[in-house]
Amino acid sequence: MQVSKESQEFLKNLRVYLLSSGKNEQEINDIVEELEDHLYEAEKNGKDVDDIIGQSPKDYMNQLADEMPLDLTGVLKFIPIIILGGFSFILLEDAIRGNLEYALLEIIGYPSVFLINLFLIGAAFKYLASTKLSTTKQWLILSIVGMVPTALFIGIYYLDHFIETPAFQLGTFGVASAVVVSISVFIGIAVWSKSWVTIIIPLLLFLPKVLIDMTRIQGDTKLIINSILPFLLVGIYLLIVSKKEQQT
Amino acid sequence: MSSSQILKGILEGCLLSIIGKGETYGYEMIEKLHASGFTMVKEGSIYPLLLRMKKEGLVATTQKKVPSGGPKRKYYSLTSKGEEELEEFKKRWSAISGSVDTLLGKDG
Known part of the structure; x- marks a missing residue:
């Protein structure tokens, strides 16, 4: 058919x-x-x-x-997963950098940003799906939605320097457990959602950094590779996925 | 009450009647509606109504294989509550149409 x-x-x-x-x-x-x-x-x-x-x-x-009821349990089910997934992401990145100290502001702030982001993305998709817009306008809306969390993260980062909130620091054992917990969360979500995304994306984002640290590459070259390569890899991955989707 | 709401009420009654004559699916309902002269009814507009009728327990649905093969198709049948509602609609309708006819007859 x-x-x-x-x-x-x-x-x-x-x-x-x-x-x-x-x-x-x-x-x-x-x-x-x-x-x-x-x-x-x-x-x-x-x-x-x-x-x-x-x-x-x-x-x-x-x-x-x-005429269709709101699937509240279905929606609520996603919130802890998103927060857990998002936190694991931050935790893993910081653990690789070797910096694991969190102010209370960050502990409350980051999950809030995830929720705001989730809500915004939902609203944007709903709007885009029901309104005929030019491609330029569609991209404009998506870019704005994409920038909001970044802006909020930067906001929290700077606010943290101005406001003293109790901080929690993780030692070597803490870092090790953070890595284990984060990786288990990613694997858990992958199994739950029957999708490789939460394994592949962190792998593409973090593995290059870990591998480059092992090589002798130093200085600017290292900085540039570290800041570009992960996003390039994720970009290529998303491109491959969307090509595959179009074929089916 | 806007005219579209009146039409919706009538449409719901007609759908109950069509489904009451035997298990059927969306496209067939529309063909029967159009054949009876309901050409002002947009085809898609029956689906929000069918969703509501199912929610209210007036109709039940089953998925069946299409005789010609291919994907499954959703068939509707009346529940006992739906049959009661159909009888109610028939009473309401004959009262309304009777009154309107009388009134228009006087004018003409």
């Missing part, structure tokens, strides 16, 4: 819209499959997606979303 490009686009957007509205995944699959079946039959009879959904896609998506 193959529906037209426009229909596929609509179904894809509908899925993103409902997912970022916090609906149950099973119910989303249900309605998307049902509409795909309908679109297929309708297209056989010479109708197109605009004939089916009428009005604006956004209104139609909203009508469907209104």
Whole structure:
């Protein structure tokens, strides 16, 4: 069964819209499959997606979303995972740098940034899925959403220098346990989500640094390689993944 | 009440009636609606309604293989609550249409 490009686009957007509205995944699959079946039959009879959904896609998506309950447990389930994953990320990076001292401000601040970020990404995807925008505008919105957490992280970093909050320092044993805990969290999330992402991304980001530390490369070369290589690798990885997705 | 809300209420009654005549799926419902002259009904608009009717327990769904092969298709049938609702709708409708007919008849 193959529906037209426009229909596929609509179904894809509908899925993103409902997912970022916090609906149950099973119910989303249900309605998307049902509409795909309908679109297929309708297209056989010479109708197109605009004939089916009428009005604006956004209104139609909203009508469907209104009739679907919020999957609160499904949404809440993600929050500890995101916080845990995010924290492990920071912990692992700092452990490799050998700097494991956290002020209370950071311990509260970082998870808050993850939550704000999660909320923003959800809102942005919901908006993008339901509104027809030029590619430039889409990228503009995504870049702004992408910059917010960075800005907040920098904000926390500087605020930390101005405000004294109790600090916790981890010794050698602490660093070792932090590394073990972080790696277990990444593996745990990978198993839970049945996806390699949380193993591959940290690997690409952190492994080059560890390997370069073992070589004799020093000074500026080391700095440049360390700051560019990880992001280049992640970029290539994401490119490969998106190519694969398009093929299926 | 806006005109689209009135239409929605009527549409729900019609869907109950169509489903009541035997298990059916979305596209077939639309074909039957259009065949009865409901051409102003946008095809997609039945799905939010069907979602609500399922939530309210008026209809039940089952996934079945399409006879011609291919993916599964969702079939709707009435629950006993749905049958009661259909009877209620028929009563309401004959009262409304009777009154409207009487009124229009007087005018004409």
